Amino acid sequence: MKPYRAELMVCAGTGCVSNGAFQVKDALENEIKERGLENEVRVVTTGCNGFCGVGPLLVVHPDGIFYQLLTTKDIPYLVEEHFLKGRPVQRLMYTPPEDKLPVPKMSEIEFFKHQMLIALRNRGIIDPENIEEYIARDGYTGLAKALNGMTPEEIIQTVKDSKLRGRGGAGFQTGVKWELTRKAKEKTKYIVCNADEGDPGAYMDRSILESDPHSILEGMIIGARAIGAQQGFIYIRHEYPLAMKRLLIAIDQAKEYGLLGDNIFDTGFSFDIQVHRGAGAFVCGEETALLSALEGQRGEPRPRPPYPVEHGLSGYPTNINNVETWANIPVIISRGAKWYAEIGTENSKGTKVFSLVGKINNTGLVEVPMGIKLRDIIYGIGGGIPDGKKFKAVQTGGPSGGCIPDSLIDLPIDYESLKEAGSMMGSGGMVVMDEDTCMVDVARYFLTFTCDESCGKCSPCRDGTKYLLDILTRITEGKGNMEDLDLLEGLSKVVKETALCGLGQTAPNPILTTMKYFRDEYESHIKDKKCPAKVCRQLNIYTIDEERCVTEGHGCGVCMRECPEKAITGEKKKAHKINQEICVKCGACYDVCRFGAVIVE
Amino acid sequence: MINITLNGKKLSVEEGMTILQVAQQERIDIPTLCYHPLLEPYAACRMCVVEVKGDSKSELKTSCNTKVQEGMVIETDSERTLNARRLNIELLMARAPAAKVIQEMAAQMGIEKTPFPIENPEAKCILCGMCVRVCEDVVGAHVLTFEERGFERKVTTAFNMPSEKCIECGACAYFCPTEAIRVEDFRGREVLHSELTLGPTTAIRIPFMQSTPNVPFIDKDNCIHFKTDKCKLCEMVCEPEAINHDVEDTFKEIEVGSAVLATGYELLDCSNMPQYGYGRLDNVITSLEFEHLCHASGPTGGKILLKDGREPKGVAILHCIGSRDENYMKYCSRVCCMYAMKMAHLVHEKVDAEVYEFYIDIRAFGKGYEEFYNRMQKEGTHFIRGKAAEVTNAALIPEEENKLIVRAEDTTVNMIRRIPVDLVILCPAIVARKDSEKIMKLFGLCSTPDGFFKEQHPKLGPVSTDADGIFLAGACQGPKDIPDTVAQGAGAAGAVMSLGDEVAIEPIFSAIDEEICVGCKICIGVCPYDAISYVEDKKISSIEETLCKGCGACVAACPSGAADQNCFTNSQIEAEVSGALF
Numbered sequence A: 001m002k003p004y005r006a007e008l009m010v011c012a013g014t015g016c017v018s019n020g021a022f023q024v025k026d027a028l029e030n031e032i033k034e035r036g037l038e039n040e041v042r043v044v045t046t047g048c049n050g051f052c053g054v055g056p057l058l059v060v061h062p063d064g065i066f067y068q069l070l071t072t073k074d075i076p077y078l079v080e081e082h083f084l085k086g087r088p089v090q091r092l093m094y095t096p097p098e099d100k101l102p103v104p105k106m107s108e109i110e111f112f113k114h115q116m117l118i119a120l121r122n123r124g125i126i127d128p129e130n131i132e133e134y135i136a137r138d139g140y141t142g143l144a145k146a147l148n149g150m151t152p153e154e155i156i157q158t159v160k161d162s163k164l165r166g167r168g169g170a171g172f173q174t175g176v177k178w179e180l181t182r183k184a185k186e187k188t189k190y191i192v193c194n195a196d197e198g199d200p201g202a203y204m205d206r207s208i209l210e211s212d213p214h215s216i217l218e219g220m221i222i223g224a225r226a227i228g229a230q231q232g233f234i235y236i237r238h239e240y241p242l243a244m245k246r247l248l249i250a251i252d253q254a255k256e257y258g259l260l261g262d263n264i265f266d267t268g269f270s271f272d273i274q275v276h277r278g279a280g281a282f283v284c285g286e287e288t289a290l291l292s293a294l295e296g297q298r299g300e301p302r303p304r305p306p307y308p309v310e311h312g313l314s315g316y317p318t319n320i321n322n323v324e325t326w327a328n329i330p331v332i333i334s335r336g337a338k339w340y341a342e343i344g345t346e347n348s349k350g351t352k353v354f355s356l357v358g359k360i361n362n363t364g365l366v367e368v369p370m371g372i373k374l375r376d377i378i379y380g381i382g383g384g385i386p387d388g389k390k391f392k393a394v395q396t397g398g399p400s401g402g403c404i405p406d407s408l409i410d411l412p413i414d415y416e417s418l419k420e421a422g423s424m425m426g427s428g429g430m431v432v433m434d435e436d437t438c439m440v441d442v443a444r445y446f447l448t449f450t451c452d453e454s455c456g457k458c459s460p461c462r463d464g465t466k467y468l469l470d471i472l473t474r475i476t477e478g479k480g481n482m483e484d485l486d487l488l489e490g491l492s493k494v495v496k497e498t499a500l501c502g503l504g505q506t507a508p509n510p511i512l513t514t515m516k517y518f519r520d521e522y523e524s525h526i527k528d529k530k531c532p533a534k535v536c537r538q539l540n541i542y543t544i545d546e547e548r549c550v551t552e553g554h555g556c557g558v559c560m561r562e563c564p565e566k567a568i569t570g571e572k573k574k575a576h577k578i579n580q581e582i583c584v585k586c587g588a589c590y591d592v593c594r595f596g597a598v599i600v601e
Numbered sequence B: 001m002i003n004i005t006l007n008g009k010k011l012s013v014e015e016g017m018t019i020l021q022v023a024q025q026e027r028i029d030i031p032t033l034c035y036h037p038l039l040e041p042y043a044a045c046r047m048c049v050v051e052v053k054g055d056s057k058s059e060l061k062t063s064c065n066t067k068v069q070e071g072m073v074i075e076t077d078s079e080r081t082l083n084a085r086r087l088n089i090e091l092l093m094a095r096a097p098a099a100k101v102i103q104e105m106a107a108q109m110g111i112e113k114t115p116f117p118i119e120n121p122e123a124k125c126i127l128c129g130m131c132v133r134v135c136e137d138v139v140g141a142h143v144l145t146f147e148e149r150g151f152e153r154k155v156t157t158a159f160n161m162p163s164e165k166c167i168e169c170g171a172c173a174y175f176c177p178t179e180a181i182r183v184e185d186f187r188g189r190e191v192l193h194s195e196l197t198l199g200p201t202t203a204i205r206i207p208f209m210q211s212t213p214n215v216p217f218i219d220k221d222n223c224i225h226f227k228t229d230k231c232k233l234c235e236m237v238c239e240p241e242a243i244n245h246d247v248e249d250t251f252k253e254i255e256v257g258s259a260v261l262a263t264g265y266e267l268l269d270c271s272n273m274p275q276y277g278y279g280r281l282d283n284v285i286t287s288l289e290f291e292h293l294c295h296a297s298g299p300t301g302g303k304i305l306l307k308d309g310r311e312p313k314g315v316a317i318l319h320c321i322g323s324r325d326e327n328y329m330k331y332c333s334r335v336c337c338m339y340a341m342k343m344a345h346l347v348h349e350k351v352d353a354e355v356y357e358f359y360i361d362i363r364a365f366g367k368g369y370e371e372f373y374n375r376m377q378k379e380g381t382h383f384i385r386g387k388a389a390e391v392t393n394a395a396l397i398p399e400e401e402n403k404l405i406v407r408a409e410d411t412t413v414n415m416i417r418r419i420p421v422d423l424v425i426l427c428p429a430i431v432a433r434k435d436s437e438k439i440m441k442l443f444g445l446c447s448t449p450d451g452f453f454k455e456q457h458p459k460l461g462p463v464s465t466d467a468d469g470i471f472l473a474g475a476c477q478g479p480k481d482i483p484d485t486v487a488q489g490a491g492a493a494g495a496v497m498s499l500g501d502e503v504a505i506e507p508i509f510s511a512i513d514e515e516i517c518v519g520c521k522i523c524i525g526v527c528p529y530d531a532i533s534y535v536e537d538k539k540i541s542s543i544e545e546t547l548c549k550g551c552g553a554c555v556a557a558c559p560s561g562a563a564d565q566n567c568f569t570n571s572q573i574e575a576e577v578s579g580a581l582f
């Protein structure tokens, strides 16, 4: 490859692309050509950089300068200043909230500083559509080592020693699962990469697929060798067309290089991978439902046992791992189990990718060592809560996880601690909530999702989640009573205990944790008919501060126009009034009043 | 073997068994709704949960799909299990309030009401998937499927349309634990769930109780396997592995010297007599159907029940339906009067009902028959002299509501009577079988004007026929009861035995002169005894002497004069004629 003076790594992850990354890239290339710099400066599109909240973004190599929130308009100035005149543009750099001075280098930005990249090792650094770049970053050395110097048993032992646990949610020991599949009687064996990623708000799997597809292929080939599988499948969500495209390119390239297909590395070992596009339902991410879907049947969970390791795809032993799990494998093999096992806590080794979203300054994907304190994520990487609001809770593990209150801010993030706190690791979603969040409403929100996604096969989940949601809705509308709390708790426990698959077994978690940590909020909804966070509109009383209305808003009358029930009366320049008898508490007036004259109680 | 502890009892059980199987073996009751021993575990109803105790934690597991493991400690009735089952049944009570199994299960757990809202009080389906699975996995018809997900899930067919793939086997309804599936018979009448298990329509069955050999056979017309290539449930349950679907019917040819025909009779088809409502009104049945109903191997195990399962309070038996009737059969069917009284007796014996016999006159001519008639009168059977004119369900007075009304002219008092009853039994005429023409052709027989086989002579040859070595026994020769049938049968057997090794043939028979015959085949068409065949290599017709009755039909028909009759040759006849004339 030709050496360039500077390489501009433009993030082409889905987040940045939807904000115009490709237009920025085109503008960059045009400008560079125009200035005659095309032999010195090169633009590279990379997979997701992780700091999605500030995209489109680019990182300049080799100096590591980070530019954010780019528009095409910024490009001529940027190219001229930085790449022609050598003066980095401060205006386009990241400035931490509360700080005046920008941080030029990516490695010094709080968001990146605390991260440790293993699964995301190549993010933003390589062109995902070019196998050479992957190989240049030690790609496929793990495979070479596994195929040439290790027996299948040794590979499995290494993975076992690394204590890697499944990143798909349940946290089952990957090495143990591999061993079980290898030991299963049938000769025909399959491995599957679960890329169905259905948790709303989680996108680490997509990010890996988009930014580093070869890491998954390499992991799978190593896994196939260890397990004795002849065929692999990648079950990918149909909403991920970019990831799908890059995977297919990667597979073609790997085949061209003899890394996939017949007689890999001349070792006599053959293995092929097929990509299967998923049909969409959340529950299809559950392993047995995924297998049903792969077989062309209705994507519905099946009873376990038998587990897929003994009776999987078409009845053959099948090992299913999550995208992130597979992505860890090559590094574990090439750098050794000992190295990996030194990262993390006693029972949770290595790193985990989280998607940090919600009421937090820095949103994006972060990869951190297991055991990191919740505080370090929220206040360190995340840069705290915006607008000086108070941190209230964080929801981990997606819709079926639980809420961890601020009192547990020093909780180490690992499988066990999260479970003990009533939540779970799940796929690594982290939704941060501030003081304006109503916890009953949060529980209701997540239950709406799970209830909607329940496949309906088993009755506790199908009917139980529906009634749980009914009760929650009742409470948020001020129609609940104290017996509802007992019913809510009792039913939640039974659904959790008796549902057939992980969806139902975890669906009540948001209820149970919010009831555990925020019971007072439930009680005030029921007893005082008040929503402390003023989120549940049916419990609010909307009135107009007449003085403000006149002095600030001059009786503008916008509220009157917006009110769908015509509950507001008044004239221009005069105070407006809400007729409480007619008001249906939709909150439209509150949303439109620019003068803060509508008061919620 | 695996060692486990079940409800505190140490057991050693076979590897591979599920907890449920072990519990059933130990006679421990675990409620199940979606489990069926012939289907793969589905584990959707979650009623069969049991507590499996571990060292640190105990878990609820569904017993229908969880296999026993070494050292397992299982509690089937712990408070935790009962609590989980209770809430789950409450959920199902809200979903399927009309399902009897659910009501019963709830009652057993002492639950009267569900705390959850009931949307449809008529709903029965609990989404156990039994129907879908049996249609898919066993029958292989792929008709039923689920639609929508979560709370809205339901069982349906593709596009919610009647499916052409349905083979109408009824397996879905049979497996459905909640009677949520309605099956109609070909007349559009609902088949009761309790009837679905009944004899005659199952594809594997013993033809009838006294059949020889007394073993089941597979009815290929009804067997699912021959329609979809799947099922074979019978093979799964037959321990001696005696079932083989691949056996083909074989045809054997047996050479015999003589034959006894005992092909019996049929009943007149009553659906062509609209006045009696057969096929249109519920609970109008034929005498033969009543015999089946009363029989211990019948659909109700011998109980006399109406279609909705009630016992009848009034029964009418209608004699001479199509017998002694200018419009149908002119003759008397001989057996109806007596069997009708036998039926009256059976009704009295089995249910508390009034029985009405509508007759023209009672023909009790056999030995002890008149005495039986007298006994029936004493038993309280109402004998109404008058042929029933009509059966209707149109009530005129309140007492007739929801009843079948038999209208007849009572000739003893000369008035029209309307008798409301619950069950009407028709005694249709005994008629010759539809295929009797074919049989006659085959054996060279003729029939009497009533359609029954003609005997050689009403008095002198009542068991033999015009065909040598062919004898008659039973109702194929004319209506008769069992004693007469048996007697005639014995006579026929005797006649066969007396033939010895030789069959005496007619001394007069025809022959064809090979030299003259041109092979026109005209004679073959005219021979009533099928005695002439065509000899392919010689291209001529030839007569089998043992079959020929010497009737001379061929001689008269032969255009070339090749056929001739011994003792009656043309030259002999000519000589006789000229002798007589000159």
Ligand SMILES: Cc1cc2nc3c(=O)[nH]c(=O)nc-3n(C[C@H](O)[C@H](O)[C@H](O)COP(=O)(O)OP(=O)(O)OC[C@H]3O[C@@H](n4cnc5c(N)ncnc54)[C@H](O)[C@@H]3O)c2cc1C
Residues within 6 Å of the ligand: B262, B263, B264, B265, B267, B287, B288, B291, B335, B338, B339, B342, B433, B439, B473, B474, B475, B476, B480, B481, B482, B483, B485
């Ligand atoms: C409702 C009812 C009740 C009766 N109750 C009495 C009673 O109580 N007592 C009494 O004495 N009589 C009773 N009878 C009369 C009785 O049924 C007959 O007397 C008797 O059945 C006559 O016997 P069968 O052998 O001649 O004919 P069937 O019983 O009709 O037997 C004929 C058999 O030949 C078979 N067959 C027909 N064609 C062929 C063929 N081509 N090849 C091979 N097999 C063939 C048929 O399948 C049948 O099995 C009753 C009749 C009816 C309708």
Ligand SMILES: Cc1cc2nc3c(=O)[nH]c(=O)nc-3n(C[C@H](O)[C@H](O)[C@H](O)COP(=O)(O)O)c2cc1C
Residues within 6 Å of the ligand: A165, A166, A167, A168, A169, A170, A171, A172, A174, A194, A195, A196, A197, A198, A199, A282, A283, A284, A285, A286, A287, A288, A320, A321, A322, A323, A325, A326, A427, A501, A502, A503
């Ligand atoms: C409702 C539900 C949805 C799931 N969705 C996913 C998913 O989208 N991606 C995933 O990798 N695992 C998902 N899982 C977890 C899988 O069942 C399975 O445990 C995982 O793929 C195993 O891989 P691992 O051992 O590498 O974690 C889901 C589980 C449940 C119960």
Ligand code: SF4
Residues within 6 Å of the ligand: A283, A301, A453, A454, A455, A456, A457, A458, A459, A461, A462, A499, A500, A501, A502, A503, A504, A505
């Ligand atoms: S728990 Fe929910 S999603 Fe899972 S099988 Fe039951 S109904 Fe389906």
Ligand code: SF4
Residues within 6 Å of the ligand: B124, B125, B126, B127, B128, B129, B130, B131, B132, B155, B172, B175, B176, B177, B178, B179, B180, B181
């Ligand atoms: S119709 Fe019957 S068998 Fe089918 S799912 Fe409903 S309850 Fe089960």
Ligand code: FES
Residues within 6 Å of the ligand: B031, B032, B033, B034, B035, B042, B043, B044, B045, B046, B047, B048, B049, B062, B063, B064, B065
């Ligand atoms: S019988 Fe086991 S879950 Fe239904």
